[in-house]
Amino acid sequence: MLVDPRATVADMLRARGISRRGFMKFCATTASLMALAPSMTPKVAEALQKARRTSVIWLPFQECTGCKESLTRAGGPTLENLIFDAISLDYSETLMAAAGHQAEEAMKNAIRENWGNYLLLVDGSLPVDVPEYSVIGGVSNLEMLKEVAAGAKAVVAIGTCSAFGGLPAARPNPTGARPISDVVKDKPLINVPGCPPMPIAITSVLVHYLTFGTLPELDHLNRPKSFFGQTIHDRCYRRPFYERGQFAESFDDEGAKAGWCLFKVGCKGPTTYNGCATYKWNLGASWPVESGHGCLGCSEPNFWDWQGFYNPLSTTQWGGYAQIGAAAAAGAAAGAVAALAARRKQRPVGQDVQEEGK
Amino acid sequence: MNLLEFARGPAFNFALIVFVFGVVWRLAGLFLQWRRRDLSKPRQHNLIVAGTRAMLMRSLPPHELEKHIVFQHMSGYAWHIAWFISLLFFAPHLPFFKQFLGFAWPALPNWISLGAGAVALALLLTLVIRRATNPVLKQISTWDDYISVVLTILPLATGFLAYGRLLPIRYETLLALHLLSICALLVWYPFGKLMHLFLTFPSRFQAGALLGRKGVEA
Known part of the structure; x- marks a missing residue:
């Protein structure tokens, strides 16, 4: 679908046939999910209506695409994946129509045009020890992440693999898989783990960002407290x-x-x-x-x-x-030695009496 | 590795090795240390009866002191029984034993096993406070007594905290503390007075048999 780059999120939803009532219901649910007071619902709605479509780059590393399946096949055309449509997904190998050099060109354009303002979504872990194990267009995941994260406003690690290493990092971890947080140190980072994560957890983070321009409150593992609390x-x-x-x-x-x-x-x-x-x-x-x-x-x-x-x-x-x-065997041996030593110290019967007599 | 992983893995493994090594070491050291042969004429030949009698009789309060030590004596029995009920019959504990033994037994309803745990905890706290405040008990108590009783209390206390989420701390942290308290108990076990679990009855039996040989009713 061709999208007017000036369209707001509300325009997008309206174009997809979502009624005002349905939109407000979604805003109320999302506000509740984000642990906001009910009085914040109109503010969420207002912010979403005015929000310009944020540029999003979604990088897939060592992953199984389950996280994207979770979001895009969440049981039908739900509001969750419509709100996902309402962002400007400028690069996602799985979801975009372009392929090959065209896809890479689209990413470079998005980075250049939205430098400092785009959201970077990542699913899959990084093969840090052997970067050659996962390469896109001749560029290793590690290099690509460093390059794209440099211009991102915030980074969202989607799924347990990108958040914590996940299955690729399971023993014996042949690729030296690491979470995104091991590499991205200087950007706001939010983890939305799960194998796969729940669609509503992903969308709630996006909605929070679209509404307030900030990331939600996080726990000690950088997970949104409202969902992982x-x-x-x-x-x-x-x-x-x-x-x-x-x-x-x-x-x-x-x-x-x-x-x-x-x-x-x-x-x-x-x-x-x-x-x-x-x-x-x-x-x-x-x-x-x-x-x-x-x-x-x-x-x-x-x-x-x-x-x-x-x-x-x-x-x-x-x-x-x-x-x-x-x-137990070591204990028995130690005990036997101790017992033997103690027995050696025992004087023969009668000797003690004789010694006392002296 | 987080605290729970540490508690369930390396810490527990270390504690179990120390426990097994220590218990076997002490038991072997004692049982292999045969006494010298006694050449005197035995006054009583059936030493098993003498030993068994002493073992049983010394489990009762001495008649002369009965009135004065009834609380100490009965509360001692009560908390031991309650402690073992909560240990052996609380449903979430059974998989713990099954991993070693390959089998488990039916659990008691939670209200019984948790109630027993609460009784044990209350009695143990009362007894340790009494030990610290009673002039006579204070005189005869050593660090071993206090360490042993505190390490016996901790698994109960942390167990209740974890099960009931009684502190605003994450469950996995409370569970890790519960496991670490068990580790501490296992490590201390062979080297302190807690070893009486294995030695009480053998030592009573031996004392009864030796005294019986000399013609003394123990």
């Missing part, structure tokens, strides 16, 4: 079962059929900060725990490696029976 466990509808001590022991037992808590089959909900339990997936149809599987903790750093998906949180990473056996 609570754990899955905090908002899980199965939590009452946890409180009562009713747990599924396996995926096909009576507890699982009764919808009891999945803690014992490895749910990472208590340590995972994400909005799945509140917003759900596929237009609110369901989410992993509702579908009978524990949370994998995909919005947390190192989620792939830090323990098995099916190991409960109350288990540990101990060294196994061989290690314990070795410790």
Whole structure:
């Protein structure tokens, strides 16, 4: 679709058939999502109506395109992906019509024309140790990121791979995959992790930026607090079962059929900060725990490696029976030596009496 | 590596190795250290009966002191039982044991296991305060006593904090603190008075058997 570069976000939405009522509903939902007071809804609407389409460059590195799938196939033509259309996506290899040199030229133009003002979105991790493993148009991801980030107003790491390294950084991490934050140090950076992240988390960050021109309040992992402020466990509808001590022991037992808590089959909900339990997936149809599987903790750093998906949180990473056996054998040897030494000090029976007599 | 990863991995691994090494070392050192052969004529031949009798009788309060030590004695039993109920029958703890043993047992309802934990915590706090304030107990207490009781209290206290989210701290931090308190307990276990878990009954048995041989009813 050809877009008038002077069009505002509201113009875009109107052109796509979104009514005023639908637009206000979207603004109210987004304001609520961003933890703003209801009184801020008109301000969000006003800002969005006036907002010029922000230039966005989306760089794909070591990724699976799941993050883009999450946004663009969020169950149909939703407001979430329409608002995404309402930005000026000047470069995205997956979504843009241009290819090859034309695509690279489009990116260079966007950088030149919007220097200092464009948003840089990144999905996928960086192969830092071996940059040659991921190259676009002959340019390594590392070089490309440095070049494009230099002129960006802010950088948004979409998905766990770009935010924390994700699957490419899982052991043995053959490419030396690193998160974007290891390279981008001098720009505002926001992480929207998840494998994939929820579409509404991505759009809420974009809307916040379009509305206020700033990034939302972030947590210690640079995630928007409004979306990643609570754990899955905090908002899980199965939590009452946890409180009562009713747990599924396996995926096909009576507890699982009764919808009891999945803690014992490895749910990472208590340590995972994400909005799945509140917003759900596929237009609110369901989410992993509702579908009978524990949370994998995909919005947390190192989620792939830090323990098995099916190991409960109350288990540990101990060294196994061989290690314990070795410790016991060493202890027995030390004890035997100590006992032998003590026995050697024992005087023969009667000697002590004789010594006392002297 | 964050604090929880550290607690669940290297810290717990280290603590477990120290615990196993230390316990086996002390037990082997004691059990392999045979006493000298006693050439005197035994007054009693059935030393197993004498040892077992002493083991059981010394688990009861001495009749002469019963009235004066009833609180100390009964609260000691109460918190031990309550502590082990909360340890062994609280549902989220069972996967912890299953990873070592390969099997688990049915959990008690949360209100029982958590109630037992609360009883144990309250009694332990009362006893440690009493130890620190009672003139006699104060005199006979050592650093070992205080360290051992504090390390016994910490897993309970941090467990409640983590389960109930009683502090405005992230859950994973509270869970890590709970695990680290268990690590501290495991590391201290073989080297302090906590070792009585393994030594109380053998030492009572041995004392009873030795005294029985000399014709003394222990």
